[in-house]
Amino acid sequence: MGLPVVAIVGRPNVGKSTIFNRVVGERISIVEDTPGVTRDRIYAHGDWVGHEFSIIDTGGIEIGDQPFVKQITAQAEIAIEEADIIIFMVNGKEGITNADENIAKILYRSNKPVVLAVNKIDNLESRADIYDFYSLGFGDPYAISGAHGIGLGDLLDQVIDNFSEQQDDKEDNSIRFSLIGRPNVGKSSLVNAILGEERVIVSDVSGTTRDAINTKFVDDGQEFTMVDTAGLRKRGKVYENTERYSVMRAMKAIDNSNIALVVLNAEEGIREQDKRIAGYAHDAGKGVIILVNKWDTLKKTNSTQREFEAAIRAEFQYLSYAPILFVSALTKQRLAKLPALIKTVYDNHGRRISSSSLNDVIMDAIAITPTPSIKGRKLRIYYATQVKTAPPTIVVFVNDVELMHFSYVRYLENQIRKYYDFTGTPLKIIPRSRK
Numbered sequence: 001m002g003l004p005v006v007a008i009v010g011r012p013n014v015g016k017s018t019i020f021n022r023v024v025g026e027r028i029s030i031v032e033d034t035p036g037v038t039r040d041r042i043y044a045h046g047d048w049v050g051h052e053f054s055i056i057d058t059g060g061i062e063i064g065d066q067p068f069v070k071q072i073t074a075q076a077e078i079a080i081e082e083a084d085i086i087i088f089m090v091n092g093k094e095g096i097t098n099a100d101e102n103i104a105k106i107l108y109r110s111n112k113p114v115v116l117a118v119n120k121i122d123n124l125e126s127r128a129d130i131y132d133f134y135s136l137g138f139g140d141p142y143a144i145s146g147a148h149g150i151g152l153g154d155l156l157d158q159v160i161d162n163f164s165e166q167q168d169d170k171e172d173n174s175i176r177f178s179l180i181g182r183p184n185v186g187k188s189s190l191v192n193a194i195l196g197e198e199r200v201i202v203s204d205v206s207g208t209t210r211d212a213i214n215t216k217f218v219d220d221g222q223e224f225t226m227v228d229t230a231g232l233r234k235r236g237k238v239y240e241n242t243e244r245y246s247v248m249r250a251m252k253a254i255d256n257s258n259i260a261l262v263v264l265n266a267e268e269g270i271r272e273q274d275k276r277i278a279g280y281a282h283d284a285g286k287g288v289i290i291l292v293n294k295w296d297t298l299k300k301t302n303s304t305q306r307e308f309e310a311a312i313r314a315e316f317q318y319l320s321y322a323p324i325l326f327v328s329a330l331t332k333q334r335l336a337k338l339p340a341l342i343k344t345v346y347d348n349h350g351r352r353i354s355s356s357s358l359n360d361v362i363m364d365a366i367a368i369t370p371t372p373s374i375k376g377r378k379l380r381i382y383y384a385t386q387v388k389t390a391p392p393t394i395v396v397f398v399n400d401v402e403l404m405h406f407s408y409v410r411y412l413e414n415q416i417r418k419y420y421d422f423t424g425t426p427l428k429i430i431p432r433s434r435k
Contacts, residue, residue, distance in 0.1 A: 003045070003255055004163045007056040007083035009107070011099040014091040015119040018146035020044075020057035023156070043251045048156040051163065054255065056083060077106065082252065085113045085162045087155070088138060092118040092129045096136065104136045113162040116141045117155055122148055174216060175346045178227035178253035179291070180281065181263035182273040186293040189329035190263065191226065194338065214256075219339040227256045251280055258349060258390070259287040259342055259424070262319075266294045266308070266326070270315045278316060285391040287345040287425045288322040291338075296328035321417070323424055345424030351392055353420060355385045358394065365415035372408060379403035382434050391426045397434040404431035 008016045024044040046055045058079045080086060088107055090100050107114050118130045121143040133141040142158060144151035179187045195217060215226045254260050260281035264274055281288050290312060298304060309324055316322070323341060327334045362384050371379035380399040387395050396412070398404055409429050416427065 004053045004084045005056065005082055005252065006046070006053050006085050006087060006159055007058060007079040008087045008089055009058050009080060009103065010089035011097065011103060014089045015146040016089050017057055019087075019089065019117070019119065019144070019152070020055060022146060022149055022152060023048075023055055048160060051160045053159075053163070054251065080106065080110050080112065083112060085115065085159055086110070087117050087159065088114050088136075089117045089119055090133060090136075090141075092121045092126060092133075092143065095129070096132055100136065104138070108137075114138045115155065115158050115162065117144050118142065119144050119146055121145055121151070172225070174223040174225040175259065175342060176214075176225045176227055176257045177259040177261060177342050178257040179261045179263050180253055180277055181265075182271065182277060185263045185265040185268075185274075186329050187263050190291070190293060190327070190335075193329040193332050193335055194226065196332065222339065222343055224339065224342065227253050254281050254284050254286055257286060259289065259345055260284075261289050261291050261342075262322075263291045263293050264312075266292050267297055270311060275315060278319060282318055282426060285426055285428065287349040287391075288319055289338075289341060289345060289424055290316070290319065290322050290324045292324065292326045293329055295326040296331045296333055321422060321424060321426065341424075348422050349391060349425040350389045351420065351422065351425075352389055353386050353392075353394075353416075355383075358384050358386060358416070361416055361419050362396070362412065365412055368415075369411060372403070372405060374403050374405075377403060379408070391428055392422060393428040393430065395430050395432050398431050399434065401431045401433050 008020055010016055023046045025046075043054065043056055046053050056079045086107060088103065090096070116133060116136060116138040118133055118141045121127055121130060122145045127143050130141045130143045142151060142155045144155055179190055181187055195215060217224055217226070262274070262278045262281060264270060278288070278290075292308065292312075305326060308326075312324060313320065323345070325334055325337065325341065327338070329335075362381060366381060371381060373379070377400065382397045382399070384394055384396045387393050394416075396404070409431065413427050413429055416422070
């Protein structure tokens with residue numbers, strides 16, 4: 001289960017971010033000529049001829065004493081461990097460097113499939129420059145040009161050929177959930193607390209990375225699969241000290257889950273990284289539960305919980321549907337409630353509404369608050385129908401999608417939620433013009 005993971009690695013300034021942006025179809029990574037430039041985001045989804053995958057952009061691997069070299073190298077090595085397939089990128093204009101050879105040695109030890117991409121081959125005359133790269137020992141080098149988009153199709157064809165065909169086709173009726181969050185919020189402690197002696201552990205099954213273990217357990221007759229995060233139990237210090245890559249690990253866990261448990265640290269409050277990671281779960285359309293861990297450590301008054309919940313709602317406005325549970329991994333406070341809550345969110349995530357009932361709710365909502373007019377044109381809603389679950393997705397047919405303002409979409413969502421329990425799950429409403 002889960003998407004194959006492709007990592008782009010190489011020394012600084014060989015064009016990794018340019019290729020990354022082309023593959024995912026948007027400008028995500030910052031592209032500058034300065035080696036080692038910081039990137040906004042290093043993990044995204046890609047698609048090539050119907051094959052979906054996750055792709056990682058990395059900081060360049062470089063041996064030396066320059067600032068941040070050790071950190072960048074460590075991050076790139078983490079990406080190598082996370083990946084199923086590696087694109088090793090080199091600069092065709094500069095030939096093989098000592099740094100390229102050092103990276104090759106790291107990749108030999110990884111025992112992962114490696115596709116060699118020679119970038120900056122911008123014309124036919126420079127194609128002869130690729131042959132020296134055979135000496136790196138990774139088979140045929142692929143000539144590409146990130147600047148002009150040349151050769152990417154052949155490169156991605158080769159990447160896809162390396163995707164594992166060994167998919168687990170066994171039917172899995174368990175509810176799959178993961179704990180996501182920035183380092184040091186207590187995810188590992190919560191894992192251990194959830195898998196207490198009161199749980200019946202069925203098995204530990206290999207996850208989609210070589211490090212992750214997905215643990216099955218049964219609670220009150222319901223089977224759950226806890227989707228572990230790569231590095232959660234192995235090499236913990238290396239992973240947890242690399243905060244930027246907590247996002248990457250969270251994305252992988254989200255991909256493989258039905259429900260994401262967003263873990264906050266009650267002692268530290270809400271941080272920007274918390275919102276970033278939670279946003280990935282929301283954007284992926286997963287069910288979401290917010291866990292406030294280490295609740296036992298706070299000195300509390302009668303209003304402490306209410307004030308903390310208000311702060312969460314203010315900072316995570318897009319997660320207004322997510323239930324909040326204040327817990328403690330140390331004392332196991334309220335953790336007994338968690339399996340039932342996960343089951344409720346899972347059921348809501350798969351809820352389907354009949355078209356007739358849905359349209360009754362929509363018509364009642366319009367009667368309460370009529371559709372808006374823009375520049376003399378009035379929005380008309382003809383019909384609504386739910387087209388999928390997980391998350392519940394509703395298409396609303398209208399006379400002109402430009403008249404369907406975001407605020408009215410939100411109003412309709414709130415009205416639907418009044419009639420149907422969608423606690424813990426995003427509700428997608430898509431306006432579509434009726435032709």
